[in-house]
Amino acid sequence: MRVSRASEERRQEILDAAMQVFYLKGYEKATIRDIALDIGVAQGLIYRYFKSKEALFAAALDNYAERLAGEMGQEIRNDETALRDKILNTPSFYHIEDDDSYYYKMLNGPDSKGIYQQLSLKVAERLVPIVRDAIAGDLDKGRLTCVEDPETVAAFCVYGQLGVLFREDLSGNQKVDRIRKFVSNQIY
Amino acid sequence: MRVSRASEERRQEILDAAMQVFYLKGYEKATIRDIALDIGVAQGLIYRYFKSKEALFAAALDNYAERLAGEMGQEIRNDETALRDKILNTPSFYHIEDDDSYYYKMLNGPDSKGIYQQLSLKVAERLVPIVRDAIAGDLDKGRLTCVEDPETVAAFCVYGQLGVLFREDLSGNQKVDRIRKFVSNQIY
Amino acid sequence: MRVSRASEERRQEILDAAMQVFYLKGYEKATIRDIALDIGVAQGLIYRYFKSKEALFAAALDNYAERLAGEMGQEIRNDETALRDKILNTPSFYHIEDDDSYYYKMLNGPDSKGIYQQLSLKVAERLVPIVRDAIAGDLDKGRLTCVEDPETVAAFCVYGQLGVLFREDLSGNQKVDRIRKFVSNQIY
Amino acid sequence: MRVSRASEERRQEILDAAMQVFYLKGYEKATIRDIALDIGVAQGLIYRYFKSKEALFAAALDNYAERLAGEMGQEIRNDETALRDKILNTPSFYHIEDDDSYYYKMLNGPDSKGIYQQLSLKVAERLVPIVRDAIAGDLDKGRLTCVEDPETVAAFCVYGQLGVLFREDLSGNQKVDRIRKFVSNQIY
DNA sequence: TATGAATGAGCGTTCATTCAT
DNA sequence: TATGAATGAACGCTCATTCAT
Secondary structure, eight states, X not given: OOOOOOHHHHHHHHHHHHHHHHHHHOTTTOOHHHHHHHHXXXXXHHHHHOXXXXXXXXXXXXXXXXXXXXXXXXXXXXXXXXHHHHHHHSSOSSOOOOTTSHHHHHTTOTTOHHHXXXXXXXXXXXXXXXXXXHHHHHHHTTSOOOOSOHHHHHHHHHHHHHHHHTOSSSOHHHHHHHHHHHHHHHXX | XXXXXXXXXXXXXXXXXXXXXXXXXXXXXXXXXXXXXXXXXXXXXXXXXXXXXXXXXXXXXXXXXHHHHHHHHHHHHOSSSOHHHHHHHSSOSSOOOOTTSHHHHHTTXXXXXXXXHHHHHHHHHHXXXXXXXXXXXXXXXXXXXXXXXXXXXXXXXXXXXXXXXXOSSSOHHHHHHHXXXXXXXXXX | OOOOOOHHHHHHHHHHHHHHHHHHHHHHHOOXXXXXXXXXXXXXXXXXXXXXXXXXXXXXXXXXXXXXXXXXXXXXXXXXXXXXXXHHHSSOSSOOOOTTSHHHHHTTOTTOHHHHHHHHXXXXXXXXXXXXXXXXXXXXXXXXXXXXXXXXXHHHHHHHHHHXXXXXXXXXXXHHHHHHHXXXXXXX | OOOOOOHHHHHHHHHHHHHHHHHHHOTXXXXXXXXXXXXXXXXXXXXXXXXXXXXXXXXXXXXXHHHHHHHHHHHHHOSSSOHHHHHHHSSOSSOOOOTTSHHHHHHTOTTOHHHHHHHHHHHHHHHXXXXXXHHHHXXXXXXXXXXXXXXXXXXXXXXXXXXXXXXXXXXXXXXXXXXXXXXXXXOO
């Protein structure tokens, strides 16, 4: 049974399946067949939308990182509270606690450490300018002083968390606690 | 011409070549043949030292990260000065400025962003406990106060730098400058 | 924009485009998509006119060879002069000198040696009976004697030229010169 | 069971199998698998000896044409008799009558008209210089006069035969008869 | 220890062809 | 008649891995 779809919809469908499969198996071990099978579509179709496996991988990662970063940035862009409070009130820049969320599953697949890291770095990259702007906003409003180089501060705030999040000896909650405490005590 | 070698020496030779090739081409595109050719040795030989391509990759990455982290940790382990001054006096945790150094070449190959990141993360992972201990040492000696969770502080110090180092719009010197300034102004 | 056309016109349009593309890329590397794109038509449409790629190829080659042979035969069928003079006065059985002619372009595409040869052989095949009849006519009119087997003579006259035309070390004019001289001196 | 062979031997083995398979099925329909199976060897091995299917095809055709032309040229290079007699005494430049010969089988496979023609043209190409030299030799020895351009004469002698050999309405013997008669009556 | 020819599984990719619209 | 998204079979090719020497 042949199912046609609007081009953009199909594209996104492929991206989602690709992300899932790449995440679960890793780039190397994931095959285009896997992805096609996952959607229930012929392999050839994927090549109407993406030039190659490599291109699909890049696109899937970007697409997903974009969405994650967008969601995470939502809260930060809220202009009412100071950055510090945002951080304190946001469970984590990255971690999503709900076990059933799409994200959670994505971020905990087996054998996918490499992809997890790549994804996290891509998200971090997108988060930095958002945080930087938030810092700049705080400076404007006088909620913050003594920040010479907001971009670098943002970089440390965002990437620094990775040092905690990438640890494999802590639970999700522990990670969040540590990050919160650190932010409370050490920043500003 | 058949050249035999002491086992350990051969092993290291393979690891070095592997690191180089993986770095230049990425894991996927690098072939065992490439690596063998690079040393001037038969493909089969590599399998006497490593069980599989995957194992070789892991070993090469670990081996290299270990060496990098070791070198970088050298300075930090010096007990005389405070951590802050160590950071200020160390060109960078990661960046190696000498254009001709082996490392420099390694860290600037084409198409190797993925490996570069993986490597950096591995180095960071190893650096965190070293920095943590240095912080603990500073606390002992009273050179530092107000640090509740030295491990998390170390994580932010180390991984935070990645946010600057991974930027592609700055030169090496600019990156180092920003990191130094940030450490001077914002830490403690 | 959907353009409908008289069936025969469409058919010929496809044949022309097909010949062009097959010629330029060779049978294998030419795709139905290339041909469809060339006309600005959907791939599927081609299958309303031809059963398969193979059938299209055969038809295109035949069609084109037919037209070429027809043109070349025009002069030969003229009953006034002897065959020998026809040959001497015809630039060449195959060669078309006008750089801008459709044929010229067709016969000089890159990577198309195979198709060029197939086409030439097809043209030759069609030319033989025409030349044979001309020889028979000359015999009837007493302009020629001593020809036992006009068909074989025709075959040698036509295919013999290929030995010159297929050479890659001569220009078009040189080829024609050699053929003319040979006909003048060696035939009859 | 793994069988190693001297490199040149293996190469030739592949070339032979390739020629056979390409001949029987045509370039397109022949697969590397077919060829490998034919030798009883892994497909991958073929790629140690030839870069691609296309390269293998070209090499196989050249190799086989070379051998055919070499054999056919043998007789012609014999300096004792005049070219005309050589032709008359050689069954045909191309046709080999023995039903069991390798060549016969090669030249009569189904669906291989295209390859047959390509092969014949390649053989013809190689035969021309040999015949040209024979003509030049005849001229030297005074066995021949009135030949201005031996190369072109040779081309007509060799390629002209193709016009007869490619006919599908004659048996092998009929073809040879016609060629012989033509040579007897019309040449010189 | 070392070689490198040989293996063979498997993957990315292509494309002729179909079919719902 | 025309479209072009979708199919799916098949193929070239690669390469990690093995093994006889």
